[in-house]
Amino acid sequence: MNINQYLDSTYLKTATQANISEEATKQQVVNLVQEAIDNNFKLAMIRPDFVAMARKMVQDANSEVLIGTVIGFHEGTYSTNEKLVEAQKAIDDDVDELDYVVNYEAYKNGQINLVKAEVYKGTKLGLDNNKAVKWIIEIAALTNEDIVVLTQLIRDVVLENFEEAQALNVFVKSSTGFYKTEEGKPNGATFQAMELIVENAKPLPAKAAGGVRNYEDAVKMVNLGVTRIGTSSAKSIADGGNATNGY
Secondary structure (H helix, E strand, C coil): CCCHHHEEEECCCCHHHHCCCHHHHHHHHHHHHHHHHHHCCCEEEECHHHHHHHHHHHHHCCCCCEEEEEECCCCCCCCHHHHHHHHHHHHHCCCCEEEEECCHHHHHCCCHHHHHHHHHHHHHHHHHCCCEEEEECCHHHCCHHHHHHHHHHHHHHHHHHCCHHHHCCEEEECCCCCCCCCCCCCCCCCHHHHHHHHHHHCCCCEEEECCCCEHHHHHHHHHHCCCEEEECCHHHHHCCCECCCCC
16 A cells, blocks of 8 residues: 555654754754655645745645644644634645644533534634644543544534535544653554544544554554544655654
8 A cells, every 4th residue: 555645744843842943943844844745745744833834845846745734732722713813824824734633621621612613613714715624632631432422523513514525624633642641551543542533523534643653553544444644754654664753
């Protein structure tokens, strides 16, 4: 299987998180986007500040690589308005895909109407501007029951408010890769969780982010019904090796 077109090659660390300079962070993003272009990965996933730069790189290379960014990252607790403002800026910078972190803490606190409104407004902004939208539910913070219910909530909001053809451009995504777990538990996609997401998101597509360690795992995810895989080790996976980074 040619896995490259399933891979969203990802670099999302801030300079502080990586303990490097702002200039070094920018170079990491440049390297990631160039690698995506060279290897024909589906998408380069980067922080919003770098979208305009990445777009120019892709255009200059006459490449079909997509540019994606994260919204409300990574905690998801930003207000809906803050997320919409951030998303609009990325749209203005010509992003292709918006990966919102859903307010899963609000969901866990029973604020279901807040979550429904956020999903509706964020999805509408993306689809109205012909952008794909992904909703990160942060599975490491949820029980299996929560994964099912939150996935179904997103599915239902999308199907009730948008045409099914549009709904095919709205994903449920597993993880940010930044959630702090205890006792070494995984903070990225697991096969069990992705089975739950795939089954309960239908007909919406699913993205497995983090936790895919090698080519074999990637193929298994695709066979489960996953259509995108977010990873900071896209080249290693595509070459048949093992992931070299944590995400």
